[in-house]
Amino acid sequence: MEIKVLKNIMEANDAIAEKNKEIKKSRGLLMLNIIGSPGAGKTSVILKTIEHLGGVCGVIEGDITSDLDSRKMAERDIPVVQINTGGACHLDANMVYRALDNLEMENGVLFIENVGNLVCPAEFEVGEDFKVVISSIAEGDDKPYKYPLVFSKARAVVLNKIDLLPHMDFNREFFFSGVRALNPEAPVFEVSARTGEGIEAWSRWLQDIFQDLQKARQ
């Protein structure tokens, strides 16, 4: 019986995720599901990326309870909708559906910042174009080995806080091997949201995908 309930929840989620995909398509949005540990630097990377991208960008902020991150977006006049999950450890499609309903935005890049958690968010589709995992040097080099699902599902990996490399025991080769074993195709962008290093290459990659999407619509 329990399994049946879980299956129903997952089916319901995926049905709403399909609706979100239609909304996204009709509005010309590139929709990214940004997943990372607490403190990986999701918000900071998104802010720096939006600076570089220019054009239309928006954010859906997922948080258990606070609005700290969405205030940072609003301060910079970035269109943002806050989802407070009230305890839930991930965003689901229905939460994003309601957020889309409250976000006026067309022909741009929409960042969905998931709840800080490397585990549960990887299991729920919200209708995104693809997932991006943000990992940080400070978390250590073993994250792909310990949280394989999110690394295997991501279209790209952003390795943040590379400015801390001189101060950490971080084995880049070990990290990259772990990513490659799970996900041979995904590019890994080494960045520092703090210094801005590497943000340009990552933003350009994103910009190219967005422009291809826009061309395909014409």
Add this chain to the structure above:
Amino acid sequence: MEIKVLKNIMEANDAIAEKNKEIKKSRGLLMLNIIGSPGAGKTSVILKTIEHLGGVCGVIEGDITSDLDSRKMAERDIPVVQINTGGACHLDANMVYRALDNLEMENGVLFIENVGNLVCPAEFEVGEDFKVVISSIAEGDDKPYKYPLVFSKARAVVLNKIDLLPHMDFNREFFFSGVRALNPEAPVFEVSARTGEGIEAWSRWLQDIFQDLQKARQ
């Protein structure tokens, strides 16, 4: 119906947690539920703490899939049992019950390293004496505000990676205010598992609690 199922799961969990408490008591164990983000340094802090504590110490390692952390314990001849949750984002009481069954250990401090996740592990009792949250400087100063449940439930907070303070924008006062608002009683230990700084004060606090427990048994 869904709520009923969830309630049954929680009730079943709490009943097994009570059994774990009896086992712990009969064996004279101080049992800590160690909770923190991926890469907060849970394993490193536990290793350094065991070095300082001396005496009988053991570890139950919770991980989704790898045995990287338990190998580090075994290399140092620390009694360890690995729990692989196979996807689940937290340890539950039944997993710990089975691990206790496989760990021969009496009159000592047992560290249960939960899955790297600041959200879900806070919701499940496993029969521990108390929870300890390990947060790191590298995660930023806003963690108590964004993940309040675990900070409110913890008996102590360990703030790790203080060696990174000169390289980070971390507002200690903001962090401490966040903890205090949720949990006025919990001591906050500032440590670096890398340099060893602060480990002694934290270990002494733990040792005192363990000795009180031992005295109460006599």
